[in-house]
Amino acid sequence: MKDILRSLVDILGERGVSNAAEELWFYARDPGVLEAHFPDYVVAPETTEQVRQVVRLANEEKIPIVPMGNGMALTGLVIPLKGGIVMDMKRMNRILEVNEKARYAVVEGGTSQGALKAYLQDHHPQLRHSLPDAPPTTTIAANVSLHGQGRLTQQYGFNSDMVTGLEVVLPTGEVCKIGSPSLGPYWFSKGPTLPDLSGLFLGWLGTTGIFTKVGLKLYPNKKIRDVEIFVTDRVDLVPDIIYKLTHLEMLEDINAWFQPRPLMFKDNYHITMYFTGDTEEEVEFKRKMIWDSLEEFIVTKDGGFMGVGYMKPMLLEMPQRGIAAFADVPRGGGFEYSGPITLIEHYPDYALKVMELAEKYEVIYSSAARVVSGGHSMMFSISFAFNRADAAMMERVKKALDEATEFALEKGGIPWKPNYKEQRMTLEKLDPNTLKLLQMVKRNLDPNGIMNPGNWEVS
Amino acid sequence: MAYVRSIEHADIVHRCFRCGYCKFPSDYVDFNCPSHKAFGWDTFSSGGRMWLIRAWLSGEIETSPRFAQILFSCVACGNCEAQCVYPRFKDFLLNIFEETKSELVDEGKIPPTVRDYFKAITVNGNPYKLPQDKRGEWSEGMGIEEFSGQEYLFYVGCVGSYDEVGREMARSVGKLLKDLGVSFGILGAEETCDGNEVKVLGEKGLFTALAEENIIKFKAKGVKKIVTLDPHALNVFRREYPKLGGAFQVRHYTEVVADAIGGGRTSFGPLKTRVTYHDPCYLGRRNLIFEPPREVLRAVPGLDLVEMRRWAVDSFCCGGGGGNFFTDVIGTGEQSPARVRVREALETGAEVLAVACPQCAKMLVDGVKAEGIEDRLEVMDIAQLLSRAGLA
The missing domain is CATH 3.30.465.10 (Uridine Diphospho-n-acetylenolpyruvylglucosamine Reductase; domain 3)
Structure with missing residues (x-):
């Protein structure tokens, strides 16, 4: 039998391979709620040729291999469900x-x-x-x-x-x-x-x-970026507001979000709009178009623009550090979200579901939907924070997320970066011929089933 | 019998999300965690350490040479603390690492070089295992007085007293302070180790003994103000000694020099050269002294000060912090921090890499040699540069 460790060291050098307990423990998990699975080796290639040689070795020896970036999908996509090799790609960073x-x-x-x-x-x-x-x-x-x-x-x-x-x-x-x-x-x-x-x-x-x-x-990269937030307490109006905004074909980004904390945000739905320009005139013109497009909601007193004020630097920051900070709301270092891709007109149903799940499972929620491609769809994030030291809370979050995915599939949505359980739920619902096509692709490309096994396992 | 593990901040270790902001500088241009850069595994980043400490506290992993290497390769540069996105947690990152190292010290499971460092300090009073009476040799023939109530005690530290590069720097700074008319004296053979590295490496008992000895000595001699050669000494005098009853006014020599030359009181001769300045972690990020060294350099006519891509709060450590100057747990190699840093300095087109710390000086001199760029980049302490320019 081949000495796999020796073979990996031959390909990558001592610095590129580890089977130390510390690396195996760390690379067995991601920051989400899924259980850990230990790899047998962790490797870190620096060239395509090294990747090729490791993959060839893995294929010959039928060893699972899991590519990893930073492991921040949060849904366990880099957890080596069937052991084998985790390949940390971060040294290939040119x-x-x-x-x-x-x-x-x-x-x-x-x-x-x-x-x-x-x-x-x-x-x-x-x-x-x-x-x-x-x-x-x-x-x-x-x-x-x-x-x-x-x-x-x-x-x-x-x-x-x-x-x-x-x-x-x-x-x-x-x-x-x-x-x-x-x-x-x-x-x-x-x-x-x-x-x-x-x-x-x-x-x-x-x-x-x-x-x-x-x-x-x-x-x-336009010289100026700016942001406005429109607020309504009527969830049923959110799709209409987004429809008006996307009709403008002027916005860089649109996010619709709601959260119960801090209390000033509770019971309202916020639509954050980013817009850009190379001159002040261009930006002001866009601002006016945005305001005009939503005037009807202001007239009926169903919504209004909120002062961005002190939040502006945080909102314009890229990436927004505050998003990672959600993990610390329960002082516990974790959150995970389900992010189905779905129709914007389903926003009110999803919003109600988030609050229902949060209440049912006694977890802290936050939700932000991002408009995709001018309004053809949205990514609706259902985020729950948890305390990593509280196993029961993590279990409740897990159940809440499973139920969120079931709901999304019932509504005709597509789970985004689904974990292995959500993938199974998706495959079960998939059109049989589509499933067959996926099987054909997977079997032909990966005849030995070595690539990130346990994920998109269509066989 | 199983060893019972606990650290003071055990109850917050789980709050690390391992999001990785701590690996970067504020604009994300490259990994800014030196040990992560050197070893290339997530386990050697702050987030990795934090998660492993949690596993170790819960007994999921055991104390091992690898675990010790992961902890003791931390250079305590403070980049993670500066970049972590969690308020009320970030302030304790370095404490958690130090507390864990301290537990390993108590368990007796530390890297051999760390053990040797502690032994040398205990037996010889310095990491070089050299006689105490040689501490003041650097000042011979300079006419520098023993401390006897002058305005400042000029504290040189172990590296300035014994290391070849450090002694040269101590002489330059001593001469500069004299030339500028600063009232100061030294302890010479009476000086003892400040204990900064001892503390960072987790030897609490030895640190307390050193600090208390120094505090008693300083007080007995009537020391009120201290000017340090080494930012590491400045750090421990400013931040740790007051907790033990040793509250002194502590300044780095670049601060004292900046004051002395401020407002055009002193001018220097012209020096036509391009210089980039390396912020020592214990001066810059850890004690927020960014401007005085630059102010001093800008006072030299003809000197073209250019910044490296990572500077001030985003500066990249030379790799000597956290005791690694002495223990070298972080090791050498192409991605070792000193080599990475001198390559970054070279990219600026500078001919001189200016430093304000004897440990940085030595590390970067070695980095220049390892890169084979001695003919393109010269590492110089700020005082040496001023000496080359000369007082006008």
Whole structure:
């Protein structure tokens, strides 16, 4: 039998492999509520060639392998459910190229969101990418692999829609380029006009390959950003308000949120609107258009604009540190959320469900829905904070989240970055022929079932 | 018999979300946790440590050489404390690491280099295992007086007293203070270790003994004000000695020099060179002294002061903090903090990397050698730079 540790050290060097109890304990879990599963090894490659060799070894020896960015999906997607190798990608963090005129960047598979943001600020200040509000340690590759969203999702769709090319190590060890980089040196298109093979990898949560390079669209970074918040106490009006706002085709980002704490926010629904411009005139024009579009709700006294005032720096911060701070509300270092993608017209039903679940399970909630692609859908986050030292509270949060997913599926929604249980619930509901197609893809790409097993397990 | 583990802040350890803000500087340009940068595993970041400490407290992991390496490679630079997003928790991050190290000290399960450091301090009074009477040798022939009621006690510390690079720096600073007419004296062979590193490494008993000895000595000699060569000494005098009854007015030499030359009272000769300044963690992030060293450098005509990508509160540690200067648990290698830092300095186009800490000076001199860039970047203490410029 092969000495796996020795083989891994041969590929990665001593610094790139660990089976120490400390690393195995840490990489067995993520910050969410799911139970831990221990890996047998943790590796940290620095090159595509190292990734390829490790994957080939894993495939030959039928060892599970789980790619990991920063593990902040919170839904256990990097927990090695069947042991094996966890591959921490963060040492592959180089920004390889920015094509200023074609507005795209090419980054290695472990590059963090924060590093790309800082790099663009330093070297291409007129460009930006769709930065999520997750902590900046999260990686670009992990984000697109789970159809993440960001600050530009309202305008341009899911961050995975912004991919312009991929380099993927297949489960059988081949290195495969997807999109325009498969034909030449440029990374401007992940698919068109070729058959779009990126769909074999995006959204598959690392179960069909490991991203070693990602091409990503960049967008104009306007000189001025501003924010307004519209407040209503009528949840039934939220979809109409968003409809009016998206009709403007002017907003960078729209978030509809509600939370019971601090008390000044209780029982109200807040729609935060971000808008940008290169001149004060442009920004003021947009502000006027926003105000005009919502005037009818002000006239009927169903809502109004709230003073942003002291909250403005926090609201304009990217990413918003305050989002991570939600974990500390019960002084306990944790929160997890279910974030189904659904229709905006279902917002009132989801909102009521959040409050019902919070009451039923005695947990603290917060909810923020992000409008996707000009209003074709939204990501509705159902977030519950927990105290990590309180196992009973964590169990209640787990149950509340399971029930939230059941509700989302009943409403025709799609779970976002679902945990393995939510994936099963989704697969059970899936059209049989769609399921069959998924099985065909998975079996062909990963014949030995080594890639992040336990996730999207369609067999 | 199982060892019962507890630390003072055990009840808040679980509040770490391991979100990772602590790994970065405020604009996220690169990992700013030196041990994470050096080892490349999440376990070596602040969040990783915090989660492992929780596992260790609950008995899920055992004390091991790896666990000790993870803890003692922390350079206590304070980046995590500056960047953590949780108020009322972030203030205790470094305490939690120190308390855990202290438990390992009590268990007797510490890295050999840490053990040797404690032994040397205990037996010899300094980490270099050199005789006490050689402490004041650095000042020989300079005409610097013993402390006898002058305005300041100039406290040099172990590195300034015994290390080759440190002694050179002590001489430069001593001469500068003299030239500027600052009233000061030294303890010479009577000086004893300040204990900052002893405390950070978790040896509470030894630290208390050192601190109490110093406090008694300072009081007996009528010391009211202290000017330190080493920011590590400044840190412990300012933040820890008052808790033991030793409240002195403590300043770093760059603060005293900045005051002495302020308002054009002193001018320097021209020095046409490009300089970048490395903020020592214990001066900058830990004690918020960012401006005086820069003010001093800007006072030299012709000196072009340029900043590195990470500076002030976002500065990247040289890797010598947390006792690593002596214990080297963080190790060497391409991603060792000193090497990373000198590469960053080189990117500015500077010819001189200015420092204000003898430990940083030594670490970065070694970093320059390891990178093989001695012909492109010179590490100099601020006082040495001023000496090169000369008083006008």
